[in-house]
Amino acid sequence: MYHRVAQTREFDQLIVSPRRFEAQMSILAARHRVVSLGEGLQALRDGRLREPMVAVTFDDGYLDNLEVAAPILQRYSIPATVFVTTRFCDQSAVHPRYAEGEQGANGLRVHLDWNQVRALADVPGLEIGSHTVSHPYLQTVPEARARQEILDSRLQIERELGRPVRYFCYPSGDLGSREVALVREAGYEAAVSVAPGRNRPGADFWRLRRTEITDRDDDRAFALKLSGAFDALHGLLHVRRQRRFARAAARSRTLSKP
Template sequence: MTQMSWLGVRLISQVFGNACLPGYIGGRLSILIYHRVLKEQDSLQPDIPDEKIFRWQMQLLKRYFNVLSLRDALCRLRDNTLPERSVCVTFDDGYSDNVTVALPILKELDVPATFFIASGFLNGGSMWNDVVFELMRNIECGVHEFSEVPDFTSPVNVEDNYSSRRKIANTIIQTIKYLDYSRRQFVIDKLNEKIKNTNTGLMMTSCQVRELFAAGMEIGAHTLSHPILAKLPAEAARREIDAGRAKLEELINAPVRILAYPNGKPGEDYLPEHAAMAKEMGFEAAVSTSWGVSDALTDRYQLARFTPWDTTPMRFAARLLMNGRSLHRPMAVAG
């Protein structure tokens, strides 16, 4: 990171004052969400940080914040001993680059992290949204039919540029995201048939899960197949959570104590009954994707998290400051 970049971060701290930093007032906890860290930037998915960006982000956290493991932070939150400017780092889904690219940086900088892994995709599986992106990466230019996708009633012109392909991919993803699970999988299977050069190896192997755990990282549950829990019957949701956790516990021979809801928007992706379910199933906590910070009064089964997508240190720091001022109060859970 350049000297000018660090000066910008210091300026933010001086302008806003320490009282605005996450964790300063009343023990507030910021939890960051990552999914992938690439070796080099991907023009089709430019929002994914590459190795250089991730490194300076972790350096910034180490310099200006107290980076804790999620489990340690939750204990301190409960005991009202959370340090000022407390931050946790988490990863969702279980991509192999978490191990090959992110892990060496985390180890080098001594940054703990929690990895929420959808265990049904280990050893060669693909997340449904990645199928869409790989289709757009490999499909030939020209006019194509996507009649299996709802609302795609007319042919689509796929151009020879990343911007066009990214727009089509994002439109397909938003169109099928909340379909019934079986219907969405039918669409994905049909789209998968169009891919000529499938990008295998996106998700972790069982050995990589063990490698993370052996490196001192925490393994968290993220269901088996990453469904929208709010779209499932209660027993199906329970089976997804339980099976996903059981597979991970078998791999690492240790308990999995924290759950991340797939997609994670309260009232849309998961419901109050799923928070109650997580507690009943013996999890110590669960995390959402609601922006803001959590304190001792926040429901431990609906903790706030946010994604820091900024690509400059000053903006990254500014977003941490702004997020730290938003205290999360989740949905009420009966009982």
């Protein structure tokens, strides 16, 4: 799981430098079976996973995915799925993390516009998925709003691109059984979470796991992450985050009662 590929002065959990990203992609291409999300899911469905497979994803639809990441992906023939938030593509909202400061406030756009999403979708091996309309914590919003976030984003991306949108990505990995039901109802084939670790045959296609890669992942750390060495630790941290989400969802339910 990636977000941005860009050069920054300070460490940002969501940003990997172009140099680091290229090193990681070269390791993937040399040592791993890298597949598209669709191919990986097909293998999971068939239960024919003789060797581990890796799929690359990007969240939020950043402009650097097209300008910086795509050329590197192409150089190594690595497919990827980019999950876009439609209001970010409309340029009517920005991911809160980049709404102010160095990027964003001074007029520099951080997100892809629709022409750029189309350009990205035209890159061989790249596919666009949905990451909602406005990037909310889905469990904290009323059901009608959650349904609209999940379904309308899919319809708008399909209209803009003229091709089907098959995969969904929960913002911040905030999901419960209601969100899973809505994603299925909206006609997606699968959805990705931020629960860390590998997906094995029999995996839940509505809660697919992903491992976050950061700029701190040098060759050694990257190889260890891919081998699953951090899965137990990341799993513990994830349980804590899920508890926080559950508390926030409970609070918003209490608040919305008359």
